[in-house]
Amino acid sequence: xxxxxxxxxAFDAVKTxxxxxxxxxxxAAVHFSLAASxxxxxxxxxxxxxxxxxxxxxxxxxxxxxxDDIERVAGGKSFFWRGRYExxxxxxxxxxxxxxxxxxxxxxxxxxxQAADTLFLANIQPDLQRxxxxxxxxxxxxxxxxMNLWIETAKDSLLAAIAEVDCLVVNDAEIRQLTRESNLARxxxxxxxxxxxxxxxxxxxxxxxxxxxxxxxALPGFPLEDVRDPTGAGDSFxxxxxxxxxxxxxxxxxxxxxxxxGYGTVLASFNVEEFGTERVSRLSREEIDERFEQLxxxxxxxxxxxxxx
Amino acid sequence: xxxxxxxxxAFDAVKTxxxxxxxxxxxAAVHFSLAASxxxxxxxxxxxxxxxxxxxxxxxxxxxxxxDDIERVAGGKSFFWRGRYExxxxxxxxxxxxxxxxxxxxxxxxxxxQAADTLFLANIQPDLQRxxxxxxxxxxxxxxxxMNLWIETAKDSLLAAIAEVDCLVVNDAEIRQLTRESNLARxxxxxxxxxxxxxxxxxxxxxxxxxxxxxxxALPGFPLEDVRDPTGAGDSFxxxxxxxxxxxxxxxxxxxxxxxxGYGTVLASFNVEEFGTERVSRLSREEIDERFEQLxxxxxxxxxxxxxx
Numbered sequence: 001x002x003x004x005x006x007x008x009x010a011f012d013a014v015k016t017x018x019x020x021x022x023x024x025x026x027x028a029a030v031h032f033s034l035a036a037s038x039x040x041x042x043x044x045x046x047x048x049x050x051x052x053x054x055x056x057x058x059x060x061x062x063x064x065x066x067x068d069d070i071e072r073v074a075g076g077k078s079f080f081w082r083g084r085y086e087x088x089x090x091x092x093x094x095x096x097x098x099x100x101x102x103x104x105x106x107x108x109x110x111x112x113x114q115a116a117d118t119l120f121l122a123n124i125q126p127d128l129q130r131x132x133x134x135x136x137x138x139x140x141x142x143x144x145x146x147m148n149l150w151i152e153t154a155k156d157s158l159l160a161a162i163a164e165v166d167c168l169v170v171n172d173a174e175i176r177q178l179t180r181e182s183n184l185a186r187x188x189x190x191x192x193x194x195x196x197x198x199x200x201x202x203x204x205x206x207x208x209x210x211x212x213x214x215x216x217x218a219l220p221g222f223p224l225e226d227v228r229d230p231t232g233a234g235d236s237f238x239x240x241x242x243x244x245x246x247x248x249x250x251x252x253x254x255x256x257x258x259x260x261x262g263y264g265t266v267l268a269s270f271n272v273e274e275f276g277t278e279r280v281s282r283l284s285r286e287e288i289d290e291r292f293e294q295l296x297x298x299x300x301x302x303x304x305x306x307x308x309x
Numbered sequence: 310x311x312x313x314x315x316x317x318x319a320f321d322a323v324k325t326x327x328x329x330x331x332x333x334x335x336x337a338a339v340h341f342s343l344a345a346s347x348x349x350x351x352x353x354x355x356x357x358x359x360x361x362x363x364x365x366x367x368x369x370x371x372x373x374x375x376x377d378d379i380e381r382v383a384g385g386k387s388f389f390w391r392g393r394y395e396x397x398x399x400x401x402x403x404x405x406x407x408x409x410x411x412x413x414x415x416x417x418x419x420x421x422x423q424a425a426d427t428l429f430l431a432n433i434q435p436d437l438q439r440x441x442x443x444x445x446x447x448x449x450x451x452x453x454x455x456m457n458l459w460i461e462t463a464k465d466s467l468l469a470a471i472a473e474v475d476c477l478v479v480n481d482a483e484i485r486q487l488t489r490e491s492n493l494a495r496x497x498x499x500x501x502x503x504x505x506x507x508x509x510x511x512x513x514x515x516x517x518x519x520x521x522x523x524x525x526x527a528l529p530g531f532p533l534e535d536v537r538d539p540t541g542a543g544d545s546f547x548x549x550x551x552x553x554x555x556x557x558x559x560x561x562x563x564x565x566x567x568x569x570x571g572y573g574t575v576l577a578s579f580n581v582e583e584f585g586t587e588r589v590s591r592l593s594r595e596e597i598d599e600r601f602e603q604l605x606x607x608x609x610x611x612x613x614x615x616x617x618x
Contacts, residue, residue, distance in 0.1 A: 017491075087491040088491070089491075182326075182396040182397070182398075183533075183534055183535075183536065184514070184532070185532045185533060185534045186534050189534075203515060205493070206512060206515035206516075207515075207527070207529070209529060209532070211532075215606075215607070216532050216607050217607055217608070217609075218516070218529030218532075218607060218608065219529075219608075220516070220518060220527030220528075220529070223493070223494045223518070223520075223525050223527075224492075224494060225492055225494045225495050225498075226492075227492065255611060258609070258610050258611070259610060259611075262610055296610050297524075298524070298525050298526055298527060299526070299527065299528075299608050299610070300526075300567070301567050301568060301571055301605050301608070302564060302567070302568075
């Protein structure tokens, strides 16, 4: 089993009511890869500049992430994002975005990346997502994230990209915006009519909901008393979700998708406990499984459940 | 087992993107009582005017609701609320509120109302809530709802009222506002420090979360493709929740509180499918139990669960 993810590999400057960091490792493909690394072999694809050094590679490699498809562009600068959060941690206020080497990015995947069983297209321009999707002919399960910018500026490309994947993973507001349908259940059905067989609506602190042909499943966010930095929560969710599914034998079914929702929720919850990659980069599989069981018991109608088999 | 609820008994004028009603039966105690009537004997307490006639009493009495503590004030007018919702059905825009007979309301409970095992104080001025609480000495389980108005204008009274009940049931934003704590888990803990042993945070379409000394439980809203009028959803939730608990033998424990969250969610979901009391007033216990099992299966990690015993 192997998992390829394409997306930003970046430096972030973040300020929240609970602290700030002026320059830390970030980006969707980074958060995704760290989360997925607990379940499977993961290969991030994306460009970085000269400023991306041994220290950053080491964070990834210590978690067994395969970094040979991270393209280092000589003379270039890595993607940079600066944002802040007020007390409502659900809303990120972007203060600066510098695309750097991402502005010229043309995905050329190695044979190993192309051979992945599972593919995740993190939030990048939808035509780039389609280029990557076309190269990964072996992927039996693929997912896609996006954002309001592409719905507003490249909707046709985005709709075409969505039609080519198995699972859409976006915020619930984006599903509504994309389909111009205020009711989430109807909006999810409209997305499935485009092609995907599963739709995951991320809902910030309220958790996430899964729509499939045959059913509906929803999980609350894991209740934390200390949330310091929500940056990367959605990407960590996706990493836990697709990482878990890639680590299994066989095609995802309704049961494995539900379990994957649980692992996504758990990885997102660890991610937000500290800044950037700080918490997930020193996480253990034991901590993940322990929190997964706590989450399961928090959603049982009949009280504390027996541990999973 | 018997349940007393004090709160508004009203006429509502409501407009949503899906229709409008110029004058329909409403009010917190009405929505609560209808929902609770599927589980136990319920007695609403509150004043109405001459305009509240046989037609309105019949909606309640057909569901077995005991109306003898509804005080009919000669020459008075019933509470009236006019509001509208835009496509975001989570936000009610109030256009008119006429207190009518509620302006002079002084709760004087009959012996039967005072003898109730369970008491729910719907959203009214907190000093009135305290007067009612003091009269219901027999109640072994009591709950309270409130709103931002009382947090802003009568906070000390509200804190005193909260200290005297077992369970607070309010919107999550109100828990944050009340405690001046943005983190919901911390805010719920601060409420429990005042006295209640359970806190239910209503989260609109996202569902509801339950905090107790020993644990946390959360349920998504039931996913509906047709939501026509959200008015009374929170009161229907509370009615299903406290009605179910009152119908049981013995003190509520963590398991029965979780089941009650499920029944609250189910009753709220039926309530919003049509305007006002239209849907719940012709609901059956079989429909409730069927949707409860659907909700259970939507929250099972391992796929479709066996029905409850």
